[in-house]
Amino acid sequence: MYLVRTILLTACSLFASSLLHAEEPTGKVDARFKQAKDRTFRAFDAEKEQTWQQPFFFMQLADTQYGMFTGNKGLEKEKELCQQAIAHINRLKPRFVIVCGDLTNATPEQARYQAQxxxxxxxxxxxxPEIPLVCVCGNHDIGNRPTAKSIAQYDANFGDDYFSFWVGGVFNVVLNSSVLRDPSGAPEVLQSQQDWLEKQLQNPQTEKAKHVFVFQHHPMFLETDDEPDQYFNIPLERRTPLLAQLKAANVRAVFAGHYHRNAYGRSGAMEMITTGPVGRPLGKDPSGFRIVKVQEDGIEHQYYGLDDVPESIE
Structure with a gap:
């Protein structure tokens, strides 16, 4: 009896230890997750990439949201879906891949956040490692009412919350849309981002870009630029002047996630492209991602479910 009890206790201890180590972060962040620094993305040579070279494509993901399927009790389904997406990324070899927010389901103040x-x-x-991986903060990453503290926690794990970078003659702007959605916890962050954005868009070099893209988590709007305020869009109070600013700078498209479904709209010539989730869907669109082909004079884009991705991209 004593021997059986000892074996059971040892087995339980080993099992608990394995769970603990599986959930514990190492405390060391891989350098590739810290390339968004000093308001730029270091994987790209800013000077070299300002020149148009040739058509390319990138992949836009959103809402990996580890923990959503189980209410933060497990990560297995998200692991399976993300690993499937990563296999597609490595096979297709895009110019870069960008994940538009809600990387985790838990927020920084919740106990499960670091494990996710x-x-x-x-x-x-x-x-x-040859494919740059760009991460964008979402409301789960910094909270529905972000603060300087929650943004600092995100920065420690993923780098800057807003920044810009050039790729092949295309200028890309990444925004922290959570402070656009609710700036009350960090009004100084919203003001700093706005001052920075104005300088970015007014830079004479930006005017020479073949295209200007904006990436963020929340859609500006789902279908029409004057639609009423709701959970899934940016409030009109901040949406309307920002849209005018982006259109004045000839922004070609805004890419977002958050909706856990696909949506599409236009504000003038500017496209508002909302992409479904890698993680848990909330509508008819399956887990998947978007492939964006960039030509010198325009773009094409299509959403693919993870089971329907082509073998190659022309």
Whole structure:
């Protein structure tokens, strides 16, 4: 009896230990997740990439949201879906891949947050190192009412919350849309981002870009630029002047997630492209991602479910 009890206790101890180590972050963040720094993305040579070279494509993901399927009790389904997406990324070899927010389901003040961050890092570190991986903050990453503290926690794990970068003659702007949605916890962050954005869009070099893209988590709007305020869009109070500013700078398209479904609209010539989730869907669109082909004079884009991705991209 004593022997059986000892074996059972040892087995339980080992099992608990394995769970603990699986959930614990290492405390060390892979350098590839810290390339958004000093308001730029260091994987790209800013001077070299300002020149148009040739057509290319990139992949836009959104809402990996580790923990959503189980209410933060497990990560298995998200791991499976993200690993499937990563296999597609490594096979297709896009110019870059960008994940538009809600990397985790838990927010920084919740106990499961670091375990979910650790799983995201573990899985996405498998992306081919030759493919730049750009991360965008969402409301789950910094909270529905972000604060300087929650943004600092995100920055420690994923780099800057807003920044810009050039790729092949295209100028790309990443915004923290959570402070656009609710700036009450960090009004100084919203003001700093706005001052920075104005300088970015007024830079004479930006005017020479073949295209200007904006990436963020929340859609500006789902279908029409004057639609009423709701959970899934930016309030009109801040949406209307920002749209005018982006259109004045000839922004070609805004890419977002958050909706866990696909949506599409236009504001003048500017496209508002909302992409479904890699993680848990909330509508008819399956888990998947968007492939965006960039030509010198325009773009084409299509959403693919994870089971319907082509073998190659022309």
């Amino acid at each position: 961050v650790a799983q995201y890092h573990q899985d996405f570190s498998k992306v081919d």
